[in-house]
Amino acid sequence: MLQTYGTARAGTAPILKVEDLAVEYPLGKGFLWKPKRTFSALDGISFELARGETLGLVGESGSGKTTIGRAVLRRVAAARGRIIFDGKDITDLAGEKLRRIRARMQLVLQDPYASLNPRMRVLDIVAEPLLVHGVVRNLEEARPRVRELLRLVGLPADAHERHPHAFSGGQRQRIGIARALALKPELIVADEPVSALDVSVRAQVVNLLQDLQQQFGLSYLFIAHDLSVVRHISQRVAILYAGRVVELADREAIYTSPRHPYTEALLSAVPIANPSLQRARKRIVYKSEVPDLVNPPAGCRFHTRCPWASDRCRTEAPPLMEKAPKHFVACWHRD
Amino acid sequence: MSTPEPLLEVEQLRVEFETRAGIVHALNDVSFSIAKGETLGIVGESGSGKSVTAQAVMGLVDLPGRICGGDMRWRGRSLLGREGQRYGRSIRGKEVAMVFQDPMTSLNPLLTIGTQLCEVTERHLGLTRAQARGRAEELLAAVGISAPARRLGQHPHELSGGMRQRVMIAMAIACEPKLLIADEPTTALDVTIQAQILELIAELQQKLGLAVILITHDLGVVAGLCHRVAVMYAGRIVESADADALFTHPAHPYTQGLLRSTPSLDVVEERLASIEGTPPSLLDPPPGCPFRPRCPVAFHRCLEMPPMAPVIAGGEAACWWAMERALPENAFLGTAD
Ligand SMILES: Nc1ncnc2c1ncn2[C@@H]1O[C@H](COP(=O)(O)OP(=O)(O)OP(=O)(O)O)[C@@H](O)[C@H]1O
Ligand SMILES: Nc1ncnc2c1ncn2[C@@H]1O[C@H](COP(=O)(O)OP(=O)(O)OP(=O)(O)O)[C@@H](O)[C@H]1O
Ligand code: SF4
Ligand SMILES: [Mg+2]
Ligand SMILES: [Mg+2]
Numbered sequence: 001m002l003q004t005y006g007t008a009r010a011g012t013a014p015i016l017k018v019e020d021l022a023v024e025y026p027l028g029k030g031f032l033w034k035p036k037r038t039f040s041a042l043d044g045i046s047f048e049l050a051r052g053e054t055l056g057l058v059g060e061s062g063s064g065k066t067t068i069g070r071a072v073l074r075r076v077a078a079a080r081g082r083i084i085f086d087g088k089d090i091t092d093l094a095g096e097k098l099r100r101i102r103a104r105m106q107l108v109l110q111d112p113y114a115s116l117n118p119r120m121r122v123l124d125i126v127a128e129p130l131l132v133h134g135v136v137r138n139l140e141e142a143r144p145r146v147r148e149l150l151r152l153v154g155l156p157a158d159a160h161e162r163h164p165h166a167f168s169g170g171q172r173q174r175i176g177i178a179r180a181l182a183l184k185p186e187l188i189v190a191d192e193p194v195s196a197l198d199v200s201v202r203a204q205v206v207n208l209l210q211d212l213q214q215q216f217g218l219s220y221l222f223i224a225h226d227l228s229v230v231r232h233i234s235q236r237v238a239i240l241y242a243g244r245v246v247e248l249a250d251r252e253a254i255y256t257s258p259r260h261p262y263t264e265a266l267l268s269a270v271p272i273a274n275p276s277l278q279r280a281r282k283r284i285v286y287k288s289e290v291p292d293l294v295n296p297p298a299g300c301r302f303h304t305r306c307p308w309a310s311d312r313c314r315t316e317a318p319p320l321m322e323k324a325p326k327h328f329v330a331c332w333h334r335d
Numbered sequence: 336m337s338t339p340e341p342l343l344e345v346e347q348l349r350v351e352f353e354t355r356a357g358i359v360h361a362l363n364d365v366s367f368s369i370a371k372g373e374t375l376g377i378v379g380e381s382g383s384g385k386s387v388t389a390q391a392v393m394g395l396v397d398l399p400g401r402i403c404g405g406d407m408r409w410r411g412r413s414l415l416g417r418e419g420q421r422y423g424r425s426i427r428g429k430e431v432a433m434v435f436q437d438p439m440t441s442l443n444p445l446l447t448i449g450t451q452l453c454e455v456t457e458r459h460l461g462l463t464r465a466q467a468r469g470r471a472e473e474l475l476a477a478v479g480i481s482a483p484a485r486r487l488g489q490h491p492h493e494l495s496g497g498m499r500q501r502v503m504i505a506m507a508i509a510c511e512p513k514l515l516i517a518d519e520p521t522t523a524l525d526v527t528i529q530a531q532i533l534e535l536i537a538e539l540q541q542k543l544g545l546a547v548i549l550i551t552h553d554l555g556v557v558a559g560l561c562h563r564v565a566v567m568y569a570g571r572i573v574e575s576a577d578a579d580a581l582f583t584h585p586a587h588p589y590t591q592g593l594l595r596s597t598p599s600l601d602v603v604e605e606r607l608a609s610i611e612g613t614p615p616s617l618l619d620p621p622p623g624c625p626f627r628p629r630c631p632v633a634f635h636r637c638l639e640m641p642p643m644a645p646v647i648a649g650g651e652a653a654c655w656w657a658m659e660r661a662l663p664e665n666a667f668l669g670t671a672d
Contacts, residue, residue, distance in 0.1 A: 060525040060526075060527065061496075061525055168613045169381070170613060171613070198380035198381050198552065199380065199552065199554070199593055199596055199597055200380060200592060200593060200596055200609065200610040201380075201609075201610075201613065202596070203596035203598075203607040203608065203609035203610070204609045204610075204611070206598075206607055207606055207607055207609055210606070225525065225526070227526070227600065228597070228598040228599060228600050229598055231598065231600060231603060232598040232603060232604070232607060251603075255600065255601075265527060266526060266527060267600070268530075269526045269527045269529070269530035270526055270555065270600055271526075271529075271530070271533070271553065271555030271556050271558060271559050272555050272558065272599070272600055272601075273554035273555045273557075273558050273582060273594060273597050273599075274558055274582055275558045275559070275578045275579050275582050276579065278555070278558045278559040279559065283530055283534075285531075
């Protein structure tokens, strides 16, 4: 499979390339006489991310969004496939080499409340990666850099002596972002970074993420279930269903001419803040039997709900096919 | 008030919580009413007082909280005071029912769905066990659960999140209430499931003539379902209007900001409009309009608390700026924005 999944900018090497990735989680302990059962969280995932680009990852709960992020950051092992970061295969990297690569990829998490240690001061939180990676020798050395980072994310200068509980949700998310930026990463995996925030504050953080991207040429893997935020921030979007990418295209193509039946259903279910438009919309409804991933259905994982499903769909899994320039769809029937 | 005979009237309601840090003014002079068959959306950000409003109506405000002012009336009779509390106990769970955000916290994990559903109708309607089982099956079918007879024997953890929320709705409508209060009924669900639950609520409302109070922070959810919308900010209703009017001509700067900062599915802007700053502390609210510290159009009058006033057709807002713009002598100037 040497197909490339259309990066936004041809010519420059992608910062990240994921090829045919599969991740399996163990189910229970497994006994001596019973083979260990596994759960296929991801299967056949391939995509590229260009430098300075944002790829949105969308899908329902349990579809595998977080798992993709964790696999890319090498926090969970790949059962199959390759992860290529800046041209280097990092799938099997270990020890010091892995540590050095990890400094160049950072994670921003959803819940600013849970992801910050309440007993640490903001200074300790933001300085920690600098200390761990030996960029500075002690807190005193870290202080000016931390002050600079806090300014960058729009926190008050006196913030560094305070504890996380003294900040609002949006401010805590800024602390998380400052920490993620400390090592000057090139890639940020943002796992639902604004989902826990109120609408009025969400816009501030989204704008901040975009400003930082411009300023530092960051690449984002932006995970969210909110399709409107993803549309706003991403150049390209991948739609996940039950551990597989079912559609991958430029944002305009996904939102204005979705081709996979699941994408259509998903988009038609998003409520929009306009009563007359909302009343006029027609929702596409499919049966709601979500497949069991312990025994994933053969063939296309969407076939149990899909009105177009044929015998082929029930036996043979459709790969991502380029149905229009740079528009990839995993479906035997839809063009 | 064009609506006939309101079911529920809430008037100048105040709720406080006594905490170690001081008194939290959770609700300040909250007023609204709802009539038969009507859907009222209550929107606002986290901490604005949406849930406390629902809790007050359901008689669930417990220490350290207390209702310290105003009134609530169900079909004209007060729900406050000793007499009112007795009256309240006789209607809650029966004429007024509630659905919460997280079904797992309100369903008993140890009991089957059937046992929990039957318990409601046995208690409130005095049905026998056999009658109650029949009714439970009907209810599960009514909320779109397949194979209801089999589901009755299942435990909550055997159901998906969307199905659990359907069971909660079945329990809430078991006694044919007149008013259903749904506090973030779909926040924990995926969009496709959310759409199904919202459609279910709309369908039940039409069939049973239910009045619905839908609490959410998602303006999109409100747009599809509600006739009227109340926007809360810092424990106050700052704007209340017909849904169409509110979404096309929001009057309050907060509502305007909220709508502008909601990214849309069909237009992509370079940059999202955002409301700077964060909501005020309810321990020590700033003087005057609670939105003043974040308001882009605040002026000297805003140091005084603005009252609710009819500033647009079909709606009212508590804002001095909106009031000045709505003055008749400005009307002929037309609005170019
Ligand atoms: N450590 C784990 N062990 C076993 N199964 C797991 C583990 N982590 C995740 N899973 C399962 O893998 C699947 C994918 O999970 P993942 O967290 O990637 O989904 P997600 O798309 O991020 O969902 P959400 O929107 O709820 O965050 C889920 O079914 C989940 O239950
Ligand atoms: N038991 C309590 N003790 C102290 N303060 C409380 C209590 N319950 C609620 N409050 C306060 O009352 C205010 C309103 O809370 P409420 O739960 O109504 O907000 P909400 O609008 O429902 O927010 P969310 O969207 O997060 O659910 C908040 O400031 C909250 O901290
Ligand atoms: S009253 Fe004043 S501060 Fe409050 S919203 Fe209106 S203009 Fe802004
Ligand atoms: Mg996740
Ligand atoms: Mg609430």
